[in-house]
Each structure stands twice: as structure tokens, then as C-alpha cells.
Amino acid sequence: xxxxxxxxxxxxxxxxxxxxxxxxxxxxxxxxxxxHPMVRRIEEALTAWAADPSVALVVIRxxxxxxxxxxxxxxxxxxxxxxxxxxxxxxxxxxxxxxxxIARYPKPYVALMDGIVxxxxxxxxxxxxxxxxxxxxxxxMPETGIGFVPDVGGTYLLALAPGxxxxxxxxxxAPVSAADxxxxxxxxxxxxxxxxxDLARDxxxxxxxxxxxxxxxxxPPGALAAAREWIDHCYAADTxxxxxxxLLASDVPAAKDAAGTLLAKSPTAVKVALAALRRARRLGPLxxxxxQEYRVSCAALASPDLVEGIRAQVIDKDRDPHWSPAxxxxxxxxxxxxxxxxxxxxxxxxxxxxxxxxxxx
Numbered sequence: 607x608x609x610x611x612x613x614x615x616x617x618x619x620x621x622x623x624x625x626x627x628x629x630x631x632x633x634x635x636x637x638x639x640x641x642h643p644m645v646r647r648i649e650e651a652l653t654a655w656a657a658d659p660s661v662a663l664v665v666i667r668x669x670x671x672x673x674x675x676x677x678x679x680x681x682x683x684x685x686x687x688x689x690x691x692x693x694x695x696x697x698x699x700x701x702x703x704x705x706x707x708i709a710r711y712p713k714p715y716v717a718l719m720d721g722i723v724x725x726x727x728x729x730x731x732x733x734x735x736x737x738x739x740x741x742x743x744x745x746x747m748p749e750t751g752i753g754f755v756p757d758v759g760g761t762y763l764l765a766l767a768p769g770x771x772x773x774x775x776x777x778x779x780a781p782v783s784a785a786d787x788x789x790x791x792x793x794x795x796x797x798x799x800x801x802x803x804d805l806a807r808d809x810x811x812x813x814x815x816x817x818x819x820x821x822x823x824x825x826p827p828g829a830l831a832a833a834r835e836w837i838d839h840c841y842a843a844d845t846x847x848x849x850x851x852x853l854l855a856s857d858v859p860a861a862k863d864a865a866g867t868l869l870a871k872s873p874t875a876v877k878v879a880l881a882a883l884r885r886a887r888r889l890g891p892l893x894x895x896x897x898q899e900y901r902v903s904c905a906a907l908a909s910p911d912l913v914e915g916i917r918a919q920v921i922d923k924d925r926d927p928h929w930s931p932a933x934x935x936x937x938x939x940x941x942x943x944x945x946x947x948x949x950x951x952x953x954x955x956x957x958x959x960x961x962x963x964x965x966x967x
Contacts, residue, residue, distance in 0.1 A: 618647045619669075619759050624810030625662035631730075634670030640726045642697045648730065655718050656712055663714040665806055666730060672716065673744070677725025680752065685917040687907050689964045691949075698757070698903050699954055701726060702896040705759045706956050709733035709892050714814045716900055718806065719743050720799050724781070729758025731893070732792045733903045736814055738800035739784035741826055745792050748779035750871040751918050753911025753929070755879045757947070759844035762895040765886040770841035771830055776879050777846070778867045783915060785828030796825035836861045846877050846934050872911040872927070875932045878902060878945045885946070898946065901956035905945040 616631040628705060629648060631638035648666075655661040668674035669699035678697070686694040708715055709728065717731035720740045728747060731737060739745065747756040747764065756764065764772030773784065775790065787793040795803060804823045805842040814873060828839070840852035840861060846868075882902055886895045888894050908911050910930050918927035931937050 617641065618644050618651075619749045620647075620651050621775070622661060623807075625660065625663045625697070626810040627651065627658075627664045628806070629664065629666040629810050630669055630670040631666070631675050632671065633667070636679075637673055637675050637676035637722055638668040638670070638727070640701070640730070641678045641679050641682070642693070642700065645697065645701050645704050649700070649707060652704075652711065653709055654790075661713070663712070663720065663809060665716045665809055667718040667802070667806060668721070668727075671721065673722025673724075673727070674720060674731060675724070675727030677727055680920050682794060682910055684908075684913060687909075687913045687916075688945060690734060690908075694907055695717050695904050697950070698900060699943055701729065701758060702954055703902055703956065705733055706893055706896055707728045707805060708884050709759070711735065716809060716814065718802055719745065719787070720802055724748055724796050725760075728763070728792070729762055732763055733759055734793070736818075737793040737794045738797050738805070739783060739793040739801075739825070740797060740802065742799050743784045743787060743793075744781040744786055745787045746779055746781035747776060748781070748957075750777060750875040750879055751779050751873040751915065753875050753909060753913075753915030754906050755875055755899075757899040757903050758897070759880075759883045759892050759896055761886040761890050761899060763792060764790070765883050765895075769834055769838040771834070773836045773841040773849075773880065773883055774864065777841075777849070777871070777876050778864055778870065780864075780867065782810055782830065783828050784825040786830040789828060789830055790823065793820045797823060833858075833860060840864075846873075846880050849880075850934065859910050869934075873914055873937050874909065874911055874929070875906070875915075876943050877934065878906075881946070883940050896956055897954050901947070901949055904943045904949055905947070 617630050617633050673948045684695045714738040715734035715892050717734040721742045722747045747760040749756050764776045801821045808817045836858045843849045850865050854859045889895050914927050
């Protein structure tokens with residue numbers, strides 16, 4: 607691949623320069639949200655560049671100044687869930703395969719995680735080998751707010767976060783800053799946003815570690831390190847109901863705020879997210895977790911909360927979802943278990959790799 611290669615409606619721009627391959631997500635008005643054709647094109651490019659000896663590393667970035675990627679195309683998922691379609695399941699199958707490919711990519715995969723990086727945006731960045739955040743970064747898995755559950759390997763990543771930080775982020779959907787993304791293992795380095803154009807350009811002609819030496823800096827302070835005590839205590843509880851009770855009983859205002867945030871989310875999604883995260887800790891490699899997430903996502907597609915959550919947050923924007931069931935207490939263990947049951951349709955099977963391939967910088 608040489609020079610600029612538009613794909614589809616120019617939603618993914620590809621070009622090579624020097625020894626680097628560049629992927630630019632190019633839907634700035636939609637916060638670079640991922641569509642199915644975009645996912646397929648990224649996979650095609652990565653597969654080609656992996657076999658191309660002239661490409662030594664890959665850089666992924668977002669067009670515009672608002673963020674790398676805000677996730678998948680939620681409106682399309684809403685229509686699919688509302689009409690009982692299968693397009694979302696097909697999209698997720700290819701998207702999760704892409705996430706696994708990124709995690710085991712044989713060359714440095716540099717993700718510029720500037721601005722908003724949420725949902726599917728985390729999937730195309732946080733599995734990479736070199737993940738750079740800036741003072742503008744807001745990294746989140748906000749799925750419980752739309753009646754969905756963290757996916758794209760999000761439960762794998764959050765399960766690896768120190769203590770119960772990942773549980774807090776998975777259930778509340780709270781965004782984190784650069785320092786907190788570094789603390790949680792969602793990123794590797796901080797660089798000022800103003801430096802990213804030069805950093806990306808320099809990667810075309812120098813090894814990754816040499817470029818990082820010139821641009822990496824200390825991030826502004828985060829908030830989660832000082833909150834570890836109450837987060838680890840409250841989110842270590844066995845059930846979502848007990849987590850809420852501990853948060854409300856805390857004398858820390860931020861804990862009470864977290865309880866209010868959690869209680870505003872889909873009760874079913876909160877309970878399924880908690881179960882998914884804890885199961886992920888026992889599943890082993892990313893591939894097994896992605897297979898579990900595929901089952902969960904397909905089950906969520908048939909849930910009334912997904913349609914209602916997207917309606918309230920994205921379609922009508924009244925921010926007043928009516929969840930069913932309406933409370934955590936009304937969500938039964940059987941209802942949660944349904945999300946993890948084998949699928950009637952073919953599921954997702956990925957080759958097992960215990961860890962990413964060795965990447966030489």
C-alpha cells in the first residue's frame with residue numbers, strides 16, 4: 607500500500623510513509639464511530655502490513671480534534687435490536703476478531719488515544735503494544751448506560767486493572783484521564799496533544815523507543831490512585847446490591863456519587879457486567895474472553911434494555927430510560943446466566959494465544 611487510499615466513503619484512510627503504516631479513522635462528525643466496513647478495512651490493512659517487510663510499525667489515530675473513536679455505530683445497533691436483525695452480531699464477530707488481531711500483532715501497533723476513546727475505540731487502541739494518551743484523553747467503557755455490557759475485550763482489560771478499579775469503571779462507565787488510564791493499564795505513555803502530529807510523523811523514520819524518548823512526559827495528576835481504598839473495599843462485595851450498599855454507607859462523597867451513577871444504569875447490564883468481569887479473571891487469554899463477550903453481546907441484542915437505553919441516550923436524548931427490570935433486586939440469577947449460555951446460532955471461535963506475540967521495537 608502506498609500513498610493515500612480512501613476506503614468506502616473515506617471513513618478509513620490508509621497510507622504508508624517511511625517504514626510506518628498509518629490508519630486514520632475519518633468520521634469526525636460521528637466521533638469516528640466504527641462501522642462494519644471500517645472494521646473489515648482495518649483488518650485487511652493490518653493483515654497486508656503484517657506480511658509487508660517495508661512496514662515496520664502501524665499507527666492508528668482519529669481525524670478531527672475530538673477523539674480517536676467514540677465506539678460503534680449505536681444508531682445502527684438500535685435499529686438492528688429494534689427489528690430483530692442479525693447485522694450487529696455479524697459486526698461484533700468481525701470487530702472482536704480485529705481486537706484479537708491487534709492484541710497479537712507482530713509489529714509495534716501505536717495507538718494515539720487522544721480525546722474521546724470509548725467502547726469500540728478502546729478495542730482498536732488499548733490492545734495495542736504502544737498506547738499513548740494525552741491531557742485531552744477520556745477513556746471509558748460506558749456500555750451499562752445503554753443497557754449493554756463492556757465488550758471488545760473490555761472485560762479482559764478491566765479485569766487486569768489493579769484491585770477493583772476495573773469493576774468500578776465497568777459498572778459506572780466512568781471516563782478516566784490520562785494518569786488514570788495509565789494506572790489501570792489501559793495505556794502506556796503520556797504525551798501532550800500538541801506533540802502528536804510530530805510524534806506520528808517521526809515514527810515514519812525512527813524506531814518507536816527513540817521517538818518516545820523525545821515526546822513522553824509526566825501526565826497531570828489523576829483521581830483514582832487516591833480513591834483506591836474505598837473503591838477496593840466497596841467493589842470487592844459479592845453482589846451488585848452489596849456494592850451499592852457499601853458505596854452508600856461510605857463517608858466518602860465520591861463513593862456516594864458512584865452509587866448514584868451505578869443506580870442510574872441498566873440493572874440487568876450492571877449485574878451481567880459484574881459477572882462477566884469476574885468470569886474474565888478466570889478465563890485466561892483474551893481470545894476466551896472475547897468469545898464470552900460475543901455470547902453476552904448477542905444476548906443483549908434481544909434485551910429490551912438495549913433498545914430503551916439507546917433510545918434515551920442517543921435517539922430521543924431525554925436521558926430518562928425505563929429499565930426492565932427496574933431495580934437490581936428484580937434481576938434474578940437466572941436472568942444473568944442467560945447471557946452466558948451457548949448460542950443457538952454459530953458463536954465466535956478464536957485461536958488461543960496465551961499472550962501477544964513478541965513485538966520488537
